Structures are given as C-alpha cells and as structure tokens.
Amino acid sequence: MRVVLAVLSIALAIFFGSKLGNLIMRNLSKFGRSFASKLAEIVKYFLIILGVVVAFSILSLDVIVLTGVSIGIFIVLLVSLRDVFSNYAGEIYLRVRRPFDEGDFIKIGRISGRVVSINSQDVELVSVKGERIVVPNQFFLKYPVVNVSSTTPSSIELKVIFKDVVPEEARKMVMETLNEIRPELFEEPKIVSISTKNGKTEVDLSLSVVNQQKTRWLIGRLSKGLYDRGVEVEIE
Amino acid sequence: MRSVVVGGGHLAYFAIKALEEMDPRGRIIVIEFTSEKIDMLKKTFPFAEAVLSSIEDVEDYVSRNRFLIDVLVSATDSDALNLRYAKHAIKSGVPIVIAILNNPLNEPIFVKEGVKYVINPYKTITSKIKEVVGKFRVNVVYEFSKVDGGIYALKVENSKTLRKVKSFILKNDSPFFVLSADKRIRTCSVEDIQIGDVVYISCHDREVRGLLKRMGG
Numbered sequence: 451m452r453v454v455l456a457v458l459s460i461a462l463a464i465f466f467g468s469k470l471g472n473l474i475m476r477n478l479s480k481f482g483r484s485f486a487s488k489l490a491e492i493v494k495y496f497l498i499i500l501g502v503v504v505a506f507s508i509l510s511l512d513v514i515v516l517t518g519v520s521i522g523i524f525i526v527l528l529v530s531l532r533d534v535f536s537n538y539a540g541e542i543y544l545r546v547r548r549p550f551d552e553g554d555f556i557k558i559g560r561i562s563g564r565v566v567s568i569n570s571q572d573v574e575l576v577s578v579k580g581e582r583i584v585v586p587n588q589f590f591l592k593y594p595v596v597n598v599s600s601t602t603p604s605s606i607e608l609k610v611i612f613k614d615v616v617p618e619e620a621r622k623m624v625m626e627t628l629n630e631i632r633p634e635l636f637e638e639p640k641i642v643s644i645s646t647k648n649g650k651t652e653v654d655l656s657l658s659v660v661n662q663q664k665t666r667w668l669i670g671r672l673s674k675g676l677y678d679r680g681v682e683v684e685i686e
Numbered sequence: 687m688r689s690v691v692v693g694g695g696h697l698a699y700f701a702i703k704a705l706e707e708m709d710p711r712g713r714i715i716v717i718e719f720t721s722e723k724i725d726m727l728k729k730t731f732p733f734a735e736a737v738l739s740s741i742e743d744v745e746d747y748v749s750r751n752r753f754l755i756d757v758l759v760s761a762t763d764s765d766a767l768n769l770r771y772a773k774h775a776i777k778s779g780v781p782i783v784i785a786i787l788n789n790p791l792n793e794p795i796f797v798k799e800g801v802k803y804v805i806n807p808y809k810t811i812t813s814k815i816k817e818v819v820g821k822f823r824v825n826v827v828y829e830f831s832k833v834d835g836g837i838y839a840l841k842v843e844n845s846k847t848l849r850k851v852k853s854f855i856l857k858n859d860s861p862f863f864v865l866s867a868d869k870r871i872r873t874c875s876v877e878d879i880q881i882g883d884v885v886y887i888s889c890h891d892r893e894v895r896g897l898l899k900r901m902g903g
Contacts, residue, residue, distance in 0.1 A: 552800050553776050553783060564779045576779035580753055633713035634754065636687050660687060660756035660781050667753060 456505035463501020467494035485545050488538075488570060533588065537571045540587025544568055549590070550597045555604075555662065557596040558589060564662070578662040603636040603660045608669065610676070611684040612651040617644045620651045627675030628655070631668060636660050687712040690755050692744055692771050693762035694718035694727050694736070697786045697807065701759040702731050717744055719762075741767065745774045752778040761786040765796075772801045803831055823847075824898055827886065835890040839865075840897075842883045847901060851885055852876050854897045860889040 471490035478486040503520060528535065545568075550556050555564050556575070563575030563583055573590070575583040598604070612620045621644055628639040635657055642654040657668060669685050676683050689705045691698050694716055705714050714734040718724050719741055727736040739747060748758065748771070758775040760768040765788050772785040784803040785796055796804045809829070816822040822841055829836040842848045855862055855876050863873050867882035879885055887894070 551802060553781070553802055555781070564781065566777055566779055632711050634688055636709075636756070638711075661754065662781075663753040663779065664756075 452508055452510065456508045459504045459508060460498070460501045463497045463504070467497035467501075470494065470497065485541060485570065533586070534571070536588035536591070537586050540590050541568075541570050543591055544573070544587060549595050555598045557598060558585060559593045561585060562598075576663065578665055580663050580666070603658045604662055606657045606659060606665055606668070607642075608655045608657065608672070609686040610653040610655060610672070611686070612653070612681060613649075615651050615681055617646060617651050620644065620653055623676055623679050623681065624653050624655070626679070627672055628657075630675055631671050634659075634664060634668065634671075687756045688715070688751075688754050689713070689757040689759065690715045690717065690748070690751070691734075691759045691761055692717045693760070693768075694720075694723040695761070695763050697761040697763075697788070698759070699730070700807075701761050701784075701786065702734055705757070705759070706731070706733060717747065744771055748775050748778055748780065752780060755780045757782040757784070759784045759786065763788060765789055765792045769796055769799060769801065772796070773799055776800060823901065824894060829891075833890070834892070835888070837886055837888045838894045840885045840887060842879060842881050842885060844881060848879065848881055850897065850901050852879060854893075855885075855887065858889055858893050860887045860893070862887045 471494040474490040474493060475486050478489060499520075503517075550565055552565050552567060556562065561575065561577075561583055563577040563581075566574045566576055566582075570587075572584045572586050575585060577583055610620075610624060615623070621641060624641060632639065637658040639658075640656045642656050644654075645652050659665065659668070673683055673685055687709045689709075689712060691701050691705070691714065698716065702714060702716060705712065710733075714731070715737055716727050716731065716734050717737045717739045718727060719739065721738055724736045724738050727734065737747070748755065752775075755775070758771070758780045760771040760775070760783070762768055762771075768785045768787070769792075772783050775783045782803070783801065784805060785801050786805045786807065787793060787796070790806045790808045793804055793806050813825050813827055816825045817827075817839070820841075822839070823843070825839040825841075827837045827839050840847075840851050842851055854860070863871060863886050864879060865871055865884040865886065866880075
C-alpha cells in the first residue's frame with residue numbers, strides 16, 4: 451500500500467509539474483519564450499523533487515533526515531551557484547521592468563554600448579569602438595542604468611590641432627574635409643571655435659551622429675582628408 | 687546619415703523618398719535583388735546608390751558595414767525576408783531598424799521578435815473609413831512610434847459620453863482639441879465640449895483603453 455502511495459505521489463508531482471509548466475508558458479510567454487520555458491522547467495523539476503521527497507517519507511524513511519539532506523543540498527547549490535541565480539534574478543528584473551530593449555544605447559557604470567541581445571545570464575553590448583561587451587545580468591540589479599534613447603543622435607566633440615597653419619586656412623581645410631564626410635552625419639557639422647595656442651591652431655568641432663560606432667571611422671576620414679590636403683594634424 | 691533600404695518595390699519607394707526629404711545631403715543605399723529594378727531605381731532616385739545583391743548576401747553587407755549604417759529599412763516584398771534582415775541588423779547593432787509590412791497580420795510576429803519600429807502601411811484604412819463615414823466611438827487617428835500612445839478621436843454622442851470624456855481629460859490632463867459638428871476646429875476648455883463634437887485627445891494607449899472600458903465599448 452505504501453509503495454502504491456509513493457508511486458502515486460511521484461506521478462502526481464510529474465502531472466502537476468507539467469500542468470503548472472504549461473500554465474507558466476502560456477501566461478509568461480509575453481516576457482520571452484525562452485524565459486518562460488526556463489521558469490516552467492524549474493517549477494516542474496522542483497515539484498518532481500518534492501514528489502520524490504514525499505514518496506520517500508511515505509516509504510517511512512526518516513523525514514527529518516530527508517529534510518536535512520534536502521536543505522543541505524539546497525544551501526550548497528545556492529552558495530555555489532549564487533552568481534548564476536543572481537543573473538537569473540537579473541533576467542527576471544530585465545524582462546519584467548524592461549529598462550531597455552535590444553537596439554537601445556545604454557550606460558551602466560563605466561560601460562556603455564548598444565544592446566545586441568538580452569540573454570538569461572548576460573546582456574551583450576557593442577561599444578562605440580565596436581567591441582563586444584558581455585555584462586552579467588546581476589550588474590543591472592546593482593548599478594543604475596542610463597538608457598540613452600536608441601535613436602537619439604549624439605554629438606561628438608573633436609579638437610583638430612594644426613601646426614604652422616593660420617586659423618583662416620585651417621577653417622577652410624576643415625570645412626572642405628567636413629563637406630566630404632557630411633553624408634555620414636545626422637546634421638550639418640559645426641566649427642564651434644578656432645583658437646591659437648603656443649603657435650598651434652586648434653579647431654573645435656561638433657559632429658552629430660546616430661551610430662556612435664562611427665566615431666573612430668570619422669576621425670580616420672577627417673585626418674586622411676586633411677593629410678590629402680598636405681597637413682598633418684592631431685585629433686583629440 | 688547613412689541609410690540602407692533593402693528592397694526596391696513600392697514600399698521602398700516611399701521609404702527612400704522620406705529619407706531623402708529628411709536628409710538631402712545624406713547617403714542612401716538601396717539593395718535590390720534584380721538588375722531590372724536596379725536600373726529603374728537608378729533612374730527614379732539618382733541621388734541614391736543602388737546595389738545589386740543576392741538574397742543571401744544582404745546580411746553579410748550589413749555585418750561589414752554595421753559601424754557605418756545609421757538607419758536600415760527592411761522593405762522587400764517578402765515579410766519573411768524583412769523580418770530576417772531586421773533581426774540581423776538589430777543583432778549587428780544598427781541603431782535604427784525599421785521594417786515595413788506587406789501583410790498587416792504579421793505585425794505581432796515582428797513585435798514578438800523584437801523589431802521595435804514596424805510600419806503597417808494599411809493601418810490608416812480603418813481610421814480613414816471611420817472618419818469619412820463618421821460612425822465611431824473612438825478612432826485611432828495616429829499612433830506614436832516611440833511612445834505607446836497616440837492621437838485618438840472620441841465622438842461625443844450623448845450626455846453620458848460627454849461626462850466620461852470630460853472627466854477623462856481632467857483626470858489625465860490630456861491635451862486636446864475639438865472638431866465641431868459645423869466642421870470648425872477649435873481649442874476650448876473642457877466645459878465647452880458639446881454633444882456632437884469630435885474630441886481629438888493625445889494620450890497613452892492604456893488610458894484610452896480604460897476610457898473605452900468605462901464607456902462599455
């Protein structure tokens with residue numbers, strides 16, 4: 451009789467685990483299919499383990515020992531996988547609160563970049579320099595996130611330093627070069643100021659771009675354009 | 687601004703026109719799959735660069751130029767391809783990715799797959815018909831792309847609706863204007879809204895849904 455009850459408890463646990471799993475899948479799919487299926491699996495296996503523990507207790511194995519062993523395993527798992535759990539908690543926060551979406555440009559701590567993918571353990575970004583950055587989800591629970599709107603053009607401030615070139619000539623050359631790169635910019639480029647320091651002419655520029663990853667390419671094009679005009683410059 | 691439009695059909699035509707209008711000095715690259723359409727595009731849009739590509743090579747082109755592309759408009763004649771290219775562009779880090787639908791029923795699929803800006807060219811049909819016939823309670827006049835809201839027309843048919851609309855505007859502090867039954871467009875205070883007016887309100891989508899529920903619609 452006890453064996454029958456034990457088998458029944460496991461069967462019931464499997465049945466309810468799978469039913470609850472389906473229910474979670476149906477109701478939480480709006481937060482992402484993979485997220486919902488993962489949560490459904492966790493709940494399902496938790497119920498099955500619970501069923502097994504109940505079955506053992508029906509079979510008259512010492513409940514206190516079993517409970518103690520279960521709690522012990524649980525604590526060991528929790529401690530050893532605390533980062534993994536923390537990342538899952540981060541994922542729940544990201545899916546429910548939705549502080550940003552794929553494609554948004556975000557800043558978290560000293561890291562900034564465009565969100566390429568939001569995964570169960572991490573968020574993948576592409577930095578302005580084009581580097582792939584993987585940020586563990588737990589970071590989003592610890593640090594404030596700044597969501598710089600995905601489509602807002604940003605302004606790049608550059609300083610072009612000429613040696614032995616008078617300001618008027620520097621302005622003319624910079625304008626000609628800017629005209630060449632204008633099709634890549636969001637708006638007309640602006641010369642903010644021109645000044646002379648220690649015999650060097652400094653031209654401050656403001657360029658508006660949508661894709662921040664373009665910055666390095668623009669600096670390269672700018673120095674090449676000026677080099678083709680016979681001057682070597684420093685760009686900061 | 688560097689914009690890439692994938693596709694050379696009628697959907698792409700409007701996208702290219704808009705991009706040129708926004709940024710006449712910008713760079714527009716149109717990727718097409720047939721040489722005949724490439725020739726047509728070169729004639730129709732002499733300011734744009736028409737690139738002949740195979741269906742399979744578009745993703746490679748986007749990957750190679752991902753640092754430079756500011757806007758990608760996926761506007762082929764196939765929604766499957768549009769979704770594929772839009773998803774790839776988002777993954778590649780292109781800042782603005784827009785997909786234009788051929789079949790409006792596919793819109794939820796695009797949204798579910800994470801494409802934020804989906805243009806459904808057929809959306810205006812419903813609101814236009816409602817506006818022309820003039821029989822509606824709430825008409826979606828315009829939906830914002832970056833905010834979950836828009837401009838909604840509410841027809842004040844009776845005193846009950848008038849009361850609900852007035853309390854809605856006061857509660858949400860929504861900006862509004864009125865189109866009177868005598869076809870006059872006017873701004874007025876909430877108290878001056880009358881039965882027979884059509885009130886154009888700008889608010890969040892969830893707020894107008896709440897109002898509809900309260901009005902029993």
